[in-house]
Amino acid sequence: MVELSIELGSVLLLAFGLKGLAKIRTARSANGLAALALGLAVVGLLLQQGLGGWPWMLLGLGIGGGLGAVLALRVAMTSMPETVALFNGCGGMSSLLVAIGAVQLPTPLNLVGQVSVLVSVLVGSITFSGSLVAMGKLQEWLGTPGWTLRPQRHVVNILMAVACLACCVLVLKGMAVALIPLTVLSLLLGVGLTLPVGGADMPVVISLLNSYSGVAAAAAGFVVGSELLIVAGAMVGAAGLILTQVMCTAMNRSLTSVLFGGALGAGTSEASEAGGREEYTNVTSCSPEECALTLEAAERVIFVPGYGLAVAQAQHSLKELARLLEQHGIEVRYAIHPVAGRMPGHMNVLLAEADVPYDQLVEMDDINPDFPRTDVVIVLGANDVVNPRAKSDPSSPLYGMPVLEVDQARSVFVVKRSLGSGYAGIRNDLFELPQTSMVFGDAKQVLQSLLQELRSLGVGKVPAGAGSTR
Amino acid sequence: MSGHLSGTAALWVLVLGSLLGLELIGKVPPTLHTPLMSGANAISGITLLAALALIGQAPTPGLKLIGAVALGFALFNVVGGFLVTDRMLAMFRRREAN
Numbered sequence: 001m002v003e004l005s006i007e008l009g010s011v012l013l014l015a016f017g018l019k020g021l022a023k024i025r026t027a028r029s030a031n032g033l034a035a036l037a038l039g040l041a042v043v044g045l046l047l048q049q050g051l052g053g054w055p056w057m058l059l060g061l062g063i064g065g066g067l068g069a070v071l072a073l074r075v076a077m078t079s080m081p082e083t084v085a086l087f088n089g090c091g092g093m094s095s096l097l098v099a100i101g102a103v104q105l106p107t108p109l110n111l112v113g114q115v116s117v118l119v120s121v122l123v124g125s126i127t128f129s130g131s132l133v134a135m136g137k138l139q140e141w142l143g144t145p146g147w148t149l150r151p152q153r154h155v156v157n158i159l160m161a162v163a164c165l166a167c168c169v170l171v172l173k174g175m176a177v178a179l180i181p182l183t184v185l186s187l188l189l190g191v192g193l194t195l196p197v198g199g200a201d202m203p204v205v206i207s208l209l210n211s212y213s214g215v216a217a218a219a220a221g222f223v224v225g226s227e228l229l230i231v232a233g234a235m236v237g238a239a240g241l242i243l244t245q246v247m248c249t250a251m252n253r254s255l256t257s258v259l260f261g262g263a264l265g266a267g268t269s270e271a272s273e274a275g276g277r278e279e280y281t282n283v284t285s286c287s288p289e290e291c292a293l294t295l296e297a298a299e300r301v302i303f304v305p306g307y308g309l310a311v312a313q314a315q316h317s318l319k320e321l322a323r324l325l326e327q328h329g330i331e332v333r334y335a336i337h338p339v340a341g342r343m344p345g346h347m348n349v350l351l352a353e354a355d356v357p358y359d360q361l362v363e364m365d366d367i368n369p370d371f372p373r374t375d376v377v378i379v380l381g382a383n384d385v386v387n388p389r390a391k392s393d394p395s396s397p398l399y400g401m402p403v404l405e406v407d408q409a410r411s412v413f414v415v416k417r418s419l420g421s422g423y424a425g426i427r428n429d430l431f432e433l434p435q436t437s438m439v440f441g442d443a444k445q446v447l448q449s450l451l452q453e454l455r456s457l458g459v460g461k462v463p464a465g466a467g468s469t470r
Numbered sequence: 471m472s473g474h475l476s477g478t479a480a481l482w483v484l485v486l487g488s489l490l491g492l493e494l495i496g497k498v499p500p501t502l503h504t505p506l507m508s509g510a511n512a513i514s515g516i517t518l519l520a521a522l523a524l525i526g527q528a529p530t531p532g533l534k535l536i537g538a539v540a541l542g543f544a545l546f547n548v549v550g551g552f553l554v555t556d557r558m559l560a561m562f563r564r565r566e567a568n
Contacts, residue, residue, distance in 0.1 A: 028559035053525040060541030068550030091547040097540035098520040112477040213514040220520040231487035238491025344503035352561035
């Protein structure tokens with residue numbers, strides 16, 4: 001009875017935890033609640049089955065839990081997406097191992113158990129290898145090799161999927177050995193499905209794989225006969241699907257085009273690489289000094305941060321610059337595109353790390369109407385999310401993606417290392433507009449020299465209180 | 471293995487659990503996409519229960535080792551996932567207090 005109430009309690013806590021995670025105010029405590037639920041579930045299970053094999057449990061706890069804790073506390077906020085991918089892959093691996101272990105138990109499995117083992121192996125393997133590929137791509141260890149984009153890849157993937165199913169049938173007929181080719185094939189299938197997906201779409205894939213790992217957990221629940229595991233796995237699987245859908249909407253991509261369309265703009269990348277350099281003809285570049293002079297005279301300034309800012313670790317310099325401008329009586333805000341960074345919400349996390357006040361971060365739909373009355377926009381390491389082509393050119397792969405309308409502002413400075421193309425590999429018309437000036441350089445260095453220039457102009461030496469009256 | 475669960479009952483649990491998951495998350499502010507994904511990911515590490523059950527029932531050391539490795543992977547996911555989510559969310563919290 002005690003075990004049952006503990007199990008029920010932890011299901012309830014899990015549900016409330018998952019729900020609370022979707023609201024800013026409750027998110028952190030909800031996360032703790034979910035962790036508590038998992039802890040309770042473990043206690044419940046151990047009460048039920050006893051502590052037999054505890055040295056093995058401690059071994060797993062020490063090594064796995066320890067490594068997880070160290071990684072989680074050490075990893076930089078910029079590498080959050082790939083970290084989530086790695087954790088997710090390990091969850092898939094765990095389901096795979098449990099299933100392989102369960103078939104070797106002396107108690108024979110019934111049909112439901114056998115099917116669950118197969119699902120666990122299949123989905124667990126795909127989750128594992130797919131997540132590792134996703135991590136490799138986000139870390140830029142892996143690119144998108146050209147051969148993976150040929151249409152034949154669909155044939156190969158389908159053949160592998162069919163072979164997986166054949167192995168499943170063999171296992172059900174009593175040939176347990178077929179589990180080995182099934183594991184190998186589904187690991188390969190995970191790679192085959194993930195490798196062609198472009199880096200910009202990776203967050204969606206991670207979210208989908210996260211949903212898969214829920215499914216794998218539910219299947220493992222069938223294998224060991226645990227309702228709690230089934231409920232929790234099903235919940236995460238379904239919630240992951242919804243989140244994947246929400247993210248697709250934010251990026252204006254359909255799930256099918258993410259999964260089967262290949263890298264965004266990859267088909268045109270060869271052409272643009274060939275003619276890329278001479279394509280930009282009307283680009284004006286300027287020095288940080290000139291930029292500082294314009295800033296000093298502005299009344300309203302909007303920063304558009306992108307992943308380049310995070311890569312240069314320039315969040316803190318940006319915060320400093322913003323504070324200086326505010327002391328000078330200039331209104332400063334940050335425009336946050338839903339997919340700024342490499343994962344939706346990633347930029348908010350990065351700016352939060354630098355202590356940027358929450359109310360200065362403005363979502364795209366709220367800030368777009370304000371661009372026409374903005375004096376200066378500074379784009380820092382963002383590219384595709386400010387590309388006006390997304391609105392004007394139906395042939396562009398970006399067409400239809402909601403963008404920040406920075407081209408409406410009076411003057412725009414784009415801080416960028418070079419004229420290279422964005423993450424999606426698409427030319428940006430913003431750079432050639434008459435009101436746009438390029439400031440070439442590393443985001444952090446440019447911000448530092450801007451700070452210097454502004455200070456030498458006397459900005460920030462205004463008596464205290466001037467900035468706080470607004 | 472624990473045997474107190476019939477196949478059909480388990481399917482009911484699966485279906486209702488999925489429906490619950492679909493309902494729990496409706497609108498999510500983009501700010502929370504990354505932390506929510508990370509938190510849900512940590513929860514999916516609940517396969518650690520299956521790994522524990524495997525260790526408990528395994529008759530041979532070899533099988534117990536498989537269970538222990540599975541447990542290690544699952545805990546890596548769970549512990550790391552919850553901590554990293556907390557780190558992300560802690561930042562939002564601090565600013566709200568200011």
